Amino acid sequence: MAVAMARVYIVRHGETDENRQAIIQGQFDSHLNAKGIEQGKRVAEALRAVPFTAAFTSDLVRASKTAEYILEHHPGVPLRKQTELRERYMGELQGKKYGAKMLPPGESTVESIEAMSARTARWWADTVLALPRRSEPQCALVVSHGGFIGVLVKGLLNKRVRLGKDVQMGRCLNTSVSIVEIMEDGRGVLVQYADISHLAESRKEVVQGNADEQGLRV
Template identity: 50%
Template structure:
């Protein structure tokens, strides 16, 4: 039986997204389109009875989470630095084209190493989700947990959970891009076994255009 359903939401659009500028851990803010997207995902999740809410402590993620939780006033938002995007060193503030031309991010001594980023994302899952679920009182209905983070973090977390067989994939994923205000869902049981049941869904955004490139996504 599913003990908890985890809703992983990417933050809304920023001007850096629109202009294809690498953000990493720069503290950028939602633009007008990002606010609109956050309102749409909030509406889509309005009827979910969230029990807990987490977000990256960067403004674009925490603002998105705050807008979603306006419909869930009893849920206290917990902002965590562990949910931040990968720090991309000297490339932060540069263009996506410059990032592509740069080569391996690992060659930049000021950037967070890929293996360190993977370790951080998996540690967050282990401590804030898997072990936490074990401590929750059993009940007939699953707990619903909101997590708002970043494109690189969400895609890296899910791909590595799958690679390490910590979760199973029950939904086909052909495109690993994680769109602004997309919703990915993982169901987890009390024993820690989990399944990816939805990835980067943006059907709730309707005709709203999303930025298809993810300047701050890097999982190599």
């Protein structure tokens, strides 16, 4: 029987004004708004008891600040900022409202789905699967973006990760928490996807749309 190597907690960043206004951010370096800061502190409290041994975040401020809130409860755990964890590069669409018209094929500067899928898979192999083996399973924190998380998880489910019992795929909302358990042989189980039970506000008060994730269709 395969032995658990790690549990990976994948968190989407807190809310930004751009999220609220349905503006495509991509790799534009937006900041958390007041609600996003509150959400960051709530997810930090929800993950307080997790014995993190490693932490990774997109270097974009909305993600790295969310990660910093979480690690306030985990002093001594270094935070590695990685450009590979950035949202999809949306090129000419960045800063525009969702639904904006993109340039014709061949002229667009938007990162292709194929390139993004390759980037997420490469990051997983180079970072998560390369975590050093320990006598006890490692708990790794990963803070990224809705589009990145969706592409990463879908790619994993198409390969060596299976969907856990009663786990359903859905929207990846702000500060939602997904958990993947990885075995020594590299196989894994998605045991939780996009949970926001730590948020005090009702689900309908959380931004339902994600312009960047919706933009993955372009």
